[in-house]
Amino acid sequence: MTELFELRQYTLHPGRRDELVALFDREFVESQAEVGMRVYGQFRDLDDPDRFVWIRGFPDASRRAESLAAFYERHPAWLAHREAANATMADSDDVLLLTLVSGDLGAAGGSPPVSVSGGLGVVGVSRPVPVSGGSGVAGNSPPVPVTGGPAVAGGSPPGPVSGGSGVAGGSPPVPVSGGSGVAGNSPPVPVTGGPAVAGGSPPGPVSGESGVARGSSAAGAGGGGAAPFEIVICHPEDPDAFPEFFRRELLPALSEAGAPPLASFRTSVQRNDYPRLPVREGEQVFVWLSRSPAPAELLPAGRRPPQRLRLAPTPRSWLR
DSSP, rough: OEEEEEEEEEEEEOOHHHHHHHHHHSSSHHHHHTTTTTTEEEEETTTTTTEEEEEEEEEEEGHHHHHIIIIIIIIHHHHHHHHHHHEEEEEEEEEEEEEEEEEOGGGGGSSOOOOBTTTTTOOOOSOOOOTTTTTTOOOOOOOOOOOSSSSOOOOOOOOOGGOOOOOOOOHHHHOOGGOOOOOOOOOEEEEEEEEEOOOSSSOOOOOOSSOOOOOOOOOOOTTTTEEEEEEEEEESSSTTTTTHHHHIIHHHHHHTTTEOOOEEEEOSOOSSSSSSSSSOOOOOOOEEEEESOGGGGOOOSSSOOEEEEEEEETOSOOOO
């Protein structure tokens, strides 16, 4: 189960969002899974053409800093493409560090990829990853060997942020509980020594295997016809009492109104242990994610009006 989440909102330079979406979907999903992070979803904001939103999870909160350093300081995917990614961003500091209150994002989508001990092969779009022992995985281009860990190279974490600290992120895929396969739209691709993994959404590696099948990407700039989501960010008057009020009163009311939350979150008490990537501090929020918009009359007033994000999944978002 994922212990810690980041809700990341990036303000982009005008007209650059499609560029970042294509780069992110192609390069920054599997690469983050390889170092122990999971990208649950990446989205276009339907009300702001220059906002990009994504959700990243950390199955082990104590290893967050280690995973971020492995990606932003050493992973070849980030080192090769960070300048292109950072060039699209005007601000990437709007980040909430959250812990789960209710629901389960892992049950809301397909089966995003996870890292496995002893091997770090994960999903991708076009090229197969052979598994340990030399057996290959079906794909469209030559296989890429999995060596037991990501390549190491020098570098620094992501780019344009106020105050000079670096930001920008990739997107780790989401794990499959117990190593199960992934739902998708294309026939399964067998991985030697493990169950088949279906295409269509980011697959997760099988326990004990160092390689996984690569899924196919959805077509179309709008996320391949995937349904939109809504994220609501509230600022409760009493942050400690609000989770119980949400469970007892608001959750049933939202469900009855046809907008049941898939998951809800509150600000994590964990400090930001990787300060090179800033997060919003000094505020307590409550967040929920749903597939349908909440009726306005059910939104709590709080210390300030809630923020509502209407989001369209990108073609390779796991949540869709």
